[in-house]
Amino acid sequence: MSLDIKMTDDEELYQTERWSSEDLHYDLPISVHGKYVLVLKFSEVYFNSPGEKVFNVKIGKETVISEIDIYAKVGKARAYDEFIEFEFKDNRIYLKVKITK
16 A cells, blocks of 8 residues: 655655664764764654654664654654754764754
8 A cells, every 4th residue: 555645756755664663773884074964754654643653763872853753743644854963073973953852
């Protein structure tokens, strides 16, 4: 089944999902020092009301988005992006985020 995803020109990207009953982890290899923007692309394609899926996003040990609920923000089958600015220098990640809730 494919949903008609609103608020995007790239519906296929937002129709795919990755889920787990445990934490999900991604490793992003960064070797070039500089400023970056991590773009997280979300769409609720399963749940039908607010509060059914609420989660945090961390970079390393730092929570950069707290208790995000995509359905509560935009509803079902709508694209929602979060942008996280950071800098990689001296082999460390320096976050430039306003923690949202």
